[in-house]
Amino acid sequence: LKTMNMMIEVDILLIKQIELKYLIKIKELFYRLAVAGAKAPNVSQLAQDIHTSRATVMNYLKYLADARRINLIYNEGDAFPKKPTKVLLHNSNLIYTIFPNCISRIDVLQTFFANALWKDHEVNEGYKNSSFMVDGLYHFRLKEKESRVREHEGIYYVNDNANTEDEHHIPLWLSGLLY
Numbered sequence: 001l002k003t004m005n006m007m008i009e010v011d012i013l014l015i016k017q018i019e020l021k022y023l024i025k026i027k028e029l030f031y032r033l034a035v036a037g038a039k040a041p042n043v044s045q046l047a048q049d050i051h052t053s054r055a056t057v058m059n060y061l062k063y064l065a066d067a068r069r070i071n072l073i074y075n076e077g078d079a080f081p082k083k084p085t086k087v088l089l090h091n092s093n094l095i096y097t098i099f100p101n102c103i104s105r106i107d108v109l110q111t112f113f114a115n116a117l118w119k120d121h122e123v124n125e126g127y128k129n130s131s132f133m134v135d136g137l138y139h140f141r142l143k144e145k146e147s148r149v150r151e152h153e154g155i156y157y158v159n160d161n162a163n164t165e166d167e168h169h170i171p172l173w174l175s176g177l178l179y
Contacts, residue, residue, distance in 0.1 A: 005027075007067055007068070007069065008023070008026060008027060008030065008064075008067060008069065009023065011066070011067035011068075012026060012063045012064070012066075012067050015066075015067075016063050016066075018063075025050045025051070025052055025056075025060070026060050026063065026064070028049070028050050029046060029050050029057065029060050029061075029064070030064055030069060030070070031098065032046060032049060032050075033046075033061075033064075033070060033087050033089075034089055034094065034095065034098040034099055035098070035099050035102070036087075037104050037107045038086050038087070038088050038104075038106075038107045038110050038111065039086060039087070040083065040084065040085050040086060040087070041057075041061070041083070041084065041087050043057050043058060043083055058080075058081055058083070061080075061084070061087070062080050062081075065080075068090045069089070069090055069094075070087055070088065070089055070090055071087070071088045071089075071090055071111075071114055071115065071118055071123070072084040072086075072087060073085055073086035073087070073088060073114065073123060073124065073125050073132070074124060074125065075124060075125050076124045076125075076133060076136055085125040086125060088107075088110060088111045088114050088115075089111050090111075090115060090118075091111070091115060092108050092111040092112040092115065095107065095108055095111060105144055105160075106142065106144060109142045109144070109158075109160055109172060110131060110132075110142055112172065112175070112176070113131075113132070113140070113142060113158055113172060113175050114132065116175040116176050116178050117132075117134055117175065117178060119178075120178070121134050121135050122134070122135050122136065124136070126139055126140065126141065127139065129141065129150075129152045129155060130152075130155050131158075138156060139154060139155045139156065140155070140156050140157075140158050141155050141156070141157050141158070142157075142158045142160075142172070143157050143158065143159050143160070144160055151168070155168070156168050156169075156170055157169045157170070158170050158171075158172050158175065159171055159172060160172045
């Protein structure tokens with residue numbers, strides 16, 4: 001938690017040259033994003049909650065992404081300043097640090113997977129039946145152990161168990177080797 005605060009205080013305040021009085025708003029925004037889980041942010045509600053404008057919230061989102069606290073997931077071809085389709089914490093360990101009592105397993109899986117690929121690949125929101133599209137070519141859907149989903153052609157299924165059924169099923173831990 002100290003490291004996270006240090007990164008926000010140094011990486012955002014000093015590098016972006018923001019006044020210290022706005023630090024509390026940035027930290028509150030970060031906390032609200034973390035608690036909300038992996039979904040599209042309601043920018044108007046966030047602006048109202050932290051008592052600032054929508055434009056400022058969008059700038060703060062970009063600052064948090066630049067400081068590697070969050071990953072902004074967009075539809076293919078979209079980018080900042082458009083609203084992201086999903087906000088994920090940059091590291092799945094942050095989920096346990098910020099709000100350990102209400103953790104969604106699928107949020108942890110999505111955060112881990114996106115973060116593992118983020119370094120060398122473009123990660124976008126997936127289409128109808130997939131969770132993510134990577135490099136504009138590959139569609140992935142994350143599955144929990146017990147979940148049953150109707151499988152579709154052209155989608156790779158990332159499972160949180162070690163067993164693989166065929167070439168379209170990949171164990172989640174394998175994506176960790178990409179980082």
